[in-house]
């Protein structure tokens with residue numbers, strides 16, 4: 001029976017660390033970190049995500065500024081908001097909640113966020129720095145959370161392990177693969193055109209799954225004893241009137257085979273916000289020329 005990797009507990013620990021770093025930033029340097037969260041439209045899931053981000057930022061002592069707009073805001077008007085936040089020296093991090101309404105040019109907006117305030121790590125300067133290993137990128141939050149959770153079970157040294165990343169999106173699969181490469185793993189990226197997908201997954205010491213297909217990866221796809229990090233968040237119907245969240249991994253069958261596995265909910269999900277708050281502190285330190293180690297970062 002696999003060990004459960006508790007993302008909720010790890011996120012609480014990270015948030016407590018963030019809280020201590022905020023206090024140190026204020027006490028030692030008089031810096032009060034601030035995060036701006038921009039939401040356009042009424043998407044119910046986005047509203048929940050934004051509420052949680054703001055709540056947890058405040059719990060960590062990070063000032064949060066919420067900017068909400070009607071769904072009919074256009075690209076130019078949103079760009080003006082972003083430029084205002086870029087120019088505001090009191091704001092350290094800018095997060096634009098995705099997805100944006102279809103009529104807004106999302107790539108243009110992401111490119112318009114100042115790279116040093118891009119706490120989602122989606123700006124091309126940050127993805128380029130991550131890819132090249134040059135400079136200090138703000139790294140995407142969900143992949144950061146995945147690596148931290150793998151280390152929770154396997155320890156800090158992931159060197160030489162075969163990591164299979166199932167999914168190649170820009171927000172999860174690709175950056176995660178690069179981060180694992182930087183940890184000296186041997187990395188295979190699999191996707192919808194991969195031949196013998198089950199066999200590829202079965203070759204993994206660590207299997208990271210981000211496909212957006214409920215319960216797709218079965219226990220028989222997993223090498224006995226492997227570490228499984230399930231990024232998927234899918235709502236499925238249970239009976240006529242209720243629903244529940246499941247991952248991209250078939251948890252019950254995986255539990256029998258894996259050495260360790262993240263649950264859904266309570267695995268990668270909580271880590272995303274914890275890493276967002278950490279990114280805000282990294283950004284605040286960089287913007288004030290503070291060596292993060294001086295405040296425990």
Ligand SMILES: NC(=O)c1ccc[n+]([C@@H]2O[C@H](COP(=O)([O-])OP(=O)(O)OC[C@H]3O[C@@H](n4cnc5c(N)ncnc54)[C@H](OP(=O)(O)O)[C@@H]3O)[C@@H](O)[C@H]2O)c1
Pocket residue numbers: 142166167168169170171172173190191192193197210211212213231232233234248268269270272
């Ligand atoms: N925990 C969190 O905070 C968090 C954050 C972000 C996302 N998520 C969840 O993670 C999952 C993935 O998100 P995403 O944004 O990366 O999704 P995405 O952009 O839709 O990408 C899905 C990837 O999975 C691959 N794929 C789809 N069906 C496949 C199949 N049948 N066999 C093999 N590969 C397949 C796709 O391959 P192709 O490229 O070949 O099409 C694509 O690379 C979703 O459930 C999402 O809700 C969770």
